Amino acid sequence: MRLTKVGRRYAPGGPWVLRGVDLDVPAGALLRISGANGSGKSTLLRLLAGIDAPSEGRIHGRPRTAYVPERFPSALPFTAIGYLTHLGRVHGLRGPVADARARAWLERFGADGHAGTQLRELSKGTSQKVAVAQALLAEPELLILDEAWTGLDTAARAELDLAVGELTSTGATAVYVDHDPRRLAGAVDAAYRVDGAALVPDTATSSEPAPQVTVLARGRAGVSLPGGLPEGTHAELDAAGSARLTVPAAHSDTLLRTLLHADPPWHIRAVREPGRAVEGPQPSSAAQELTS
Numbered sequence: 635m636r637l638t639k640v641g642r643r644y645a646p647g648g649p650w651v652l653r654g655v656d657l658d659v660p661a662g663a664l665l666r667i668s669g670a671n672g673s674g675k676s677t678l679l680r681l682l683a684g685i686d687a688p689s690e691g692r693i694h695g696r697p698r699t700a701y702v703p704e705r706f707p708s709a710l711p712f713t714a715i716g717y718l719t720h721l722g723r724v725h726g727l728r729g730p731v732a733d734a735r736a737r738a739w740l741e742r743f744g745a746d747g748h749a750g751t752q753l754r755e756l757s758k759g760t761s762q763k764v765a766v767a768q769a770l771l772a773e774p775e776l777l778i779l780d781e782a783w784t785g786l787d788t789a790a791r792a793e794l795d796l797a798v799g800e801l802t803s804t805g806a807t808a809v810y811v812d813h814d815p816r817r818l819a820g821a822v823d824a825a826y827r828v829d830g831a832a833l834v835p836d837t838a839t840s841s842e843p844a845p846q847v848t849v850l851a852r853g854r855a856g857v858s859l860p861g862g863l864p865e866g867t868h869a870e871l872d873a874a875g876s877a878r879l880t881v882p883a884a885h886s887d888t889l890l891r892t893l894l895h896a897d898p899p900w901h902i903r904a905v906r907e908p909g910r911a912v913e914g915p916q917p918s919s920a921a922q923e924l925t926s
């Protein structure tokens with residue numbers, strides 16, 4: 635997909651929100667879009683998602699796209715599972731497949747207990763889980779996430795990080811906006827900033843090394859580290875079962891969760907965050923949340 639000289643304004647003769655935007659959206663890439671409030675990030679994502687059209691310029695190529703909007707329309711007269719299954723069918727899935735995928739994603743995000751709840755009765759965070767699930771169950775070629783992590787609990791945020799990594803590793807593309815500059819920082823292929831209606835490379839984000847978190851963990855002697863450690867994990871393990879793992883801060887929750895949920899579980903001895911050290915025996919706040 636490619637944007638050529640794309641511009642968008644909301645009224646004829648009105649101010650240009652975006653102008654002269656050239657952007658390559660390659661397969662398998664993770665692209666980050668940043669910018670100040672009101673700079674035009676959501677406008678750009680809506681153009682990429684195909685739910686809005688440019689006022690000038692061209693968009694070439696249209697992969698199968700799924701989109702998590704900044705605001706989820708929770709007033710729709712559906713239960714969570716009814717809504718997800720309906721959208722799965724809109725994406726071309728057969729009913730039972732849509733239902734199975736919807737339930738699997740709700741479970742993965744810890745929202746399966748709310749499958750039968752009306753959307754309007756869901757909490758903000760659970761609504762957001764449904765919003766994310768509707769996009770992921772479509773197994774899109776292009777996933778657009780507009781502050782999709784906002785309102786999610788720690789485990790669900792980590793799950794979404796994982797899901798984005800899984801999707802891009804299968805050749806799909808993800809484009810996201812998030813106000814936390816550490817979000818997926820270690821995994822980003824290209825970063826851009828909306829600035830004065832233009833889209834410019836965000837060299838500050840893309841060239842800085844991602845902040846790292848170090849986790850000291852102990853497992854049974856001779857047991858190897860669990861599978862599914864997040865992308866970018868560097869691990870040293872000795873024969874007595876002591877491990878030192880370093881991971882981009884964006885993936886530290888996923889790492890802790892993987893260790894704590896392993897069979898047998900690993901004991902977290904210390905978590906050292908950038909500029910902050912939390913030594914055992916108390917686990918970090920993230921670890922406490924994950925074990926509770």
Ligand SMILES: Nc1ncnc2c1ncn2[C@@H]1O[C@H](COP(=O)(O)OP(=O)(O)OP(=O)(O)O)[C@@H](O)[C@H]1O
Nearest residue numbers: 644651669670671672673674675676677678704828
């Ligand atoms: N449907 C619309 N009609 C008219 N103006 C709009 C519309 N949507 C967005 N705008 C205007 O376009 C500009 C960019 O808005 P946009 O929502 O794209 O910014 P943003 O960078 O995503 O902001 P935020 O970080 O606050 O979410 C703002 O001035 C906004 O008022």
